[in-house]
Amino acid sequence: MTQVAVPTPPVERGRVEAKAGRVKKRMTSRVASVIALVIAVLWTIPTFGLFLSSFREPDLIESTGWWTVFQNPGFSLQNYQEVLLSGSSSAPQLGEYFINSLFIAIPATLFPLALAAMAAYAFAWIKFKGSSTLFVLVFALQIVPLQLALIPLLQMTVAFLHPAMRSISDVIPMIPDQQYLPVWIAHTIFALPLATFLLHNFISEIPRDVIEAARVDGAGHGQIFLKVVLPLAMPALASVAIFQFLWVWNDLLVALVFSSGTPDTAPLTQRLAELAGSRGQSWARLTAGAFVSLVVPLIVFFSLQRYFVRGLLAGSAKG
């Protein structure tokens, strides 16, 4: 048989193969979608169950499973009312802790961000002896787990910050002597190595021409930093800020060590962990309480997803 004898048109052959391929692909993709769907459902069910339960009537939560919601209907906002608004001393009173979380997380994001941006600028654009050595040192501090610093840092807080806070409280009686200050400072310190490193990556890549042009116009470092670098670094600042905000919002360890643990300063996570420990079975409160603490991260997640993912990936080894 010669090669010319049975000429299969290349186009035709291609089409047949493509068809077979398509059938095969559809087969595997059907199996694939089923597996993917199973994983997606498995991963969603726990959150969904809690979410649904938080809107069920309290006695239903603790007597029937949430999956029987069609046989045992009954929805109310009573749980949320109870955890947020009830003033009775045994109630979770989460409103207060929500404010603490907010008032801890905002400064604990702003402070390290500003300090790290300045340090990053100095490392990138001010020439000095030992610049790279010092930068490597800051970078290397990322390996220090915060557990390694907790005990002496708490001792210093008790020795120096507590007297300072008492005198602040003496001068301004409206401010209690248990304040946010230690938590702010601890979070600021722990955030600096990573934030400096990430912002340096970005700030050092601003084109030299841009900085030089400002310098020629007579701007000093202060002005260049404020008017040129900060606006240009906005995307990086946003990513780091979102990461740090969520990190602080979700933190338990730093809060346990440095906040007073009282309604004066304790954040939501600390209160919830406490409720879970002491009232581990009162699910009417715990379901709604957990969701109160999840609302802010979920809003950030769904509204700022791009920055959120970027920030999270960059900082995933923090702590």
Place this chain on the structure above:
Amino acid sequence: MTSLDLMGKILQFATGIVAFIAVFGLILFFLDRSSRGRKDFIQLALFLGPAMLLLAVGLIYPAIRTSFMAFTDRTGAFNGMDNFIWMFTQPQALITLWNTVLWVLLVPTISTVVGLVYAVLIDKSRGEKYYKMLVFMPMAISFVGASIIWRFMYAYRSPSREQYGLVNQIIVWFGGEPQQILQDSPWNTFALIVVMIWIQTGFAMVVLSAAIKGVPAEQHEAAELDGASPIQRFFNVTVPGIKSSIVVVVTTITIATLKVFDIVRTMTGGNFDTSVVANEMYTQAFRAGEPGRGAALALILFLMVTPIVVYNIRVLRKQREIR
């Protein structure tokens, strides 16, 4: 909460922010006005000073102090290796170490495998974005929140009553007896590990999904023409193509797992033989009044984390160079 409390809090918050902005503004103000001669030094000090001071006082000095503290007893007197001997001989402490090993073996591997498989399965599918969102979502919420979600999943009631914890209900549906999942050692540790896997899989999935999209399409097509099945293509094209990303994911999750604290603290408080190093460190140092033991545990944690972090950073750097 009384309105006076609230006023006090707002006042603290506002004072903190205003004071900080004032200091920040003053620094920037002085930067451009310092005298010519020593300008460079002053500028540098103003830019770098605050951050370096905080790091030196708040991180470097405490880390060194802790390292020394690891060799002292509860009164602060030097006691040689006693804390480490305690750690490696006492049954309770040994359980803690063994649990940590279990966490580190299971969480990174399972999270990465499930995350990778999921990323491949949903790659280029319709609704990929939403599929990703569902699995990534646990990454956004706090470990405390995740722990409460899973405590509800594991909730136990006596067999005579209707279960409201889904896991126990499933056990009952299959004809089993409901279990006190969080109290029965050693299985309770696995129940806690599930929570961490649930959280970290999303991270693995997002990183690996981005890496998969970076594998050249021609390689896939070439393998397809050679008659490779999808599974062969996965192992011979996709996996080698994203090897360095897999390494980064595994090491990153390992670091996070070594430091896991909140989950153990919220789920069991470290009771029923579920403690891990990071939780035991907190318990010993801040609850049991044994700062020496706590410091020793912190030091061990540091020694375990360091090589992995160094390796992780080296791979990350190499990856950047290639790009």
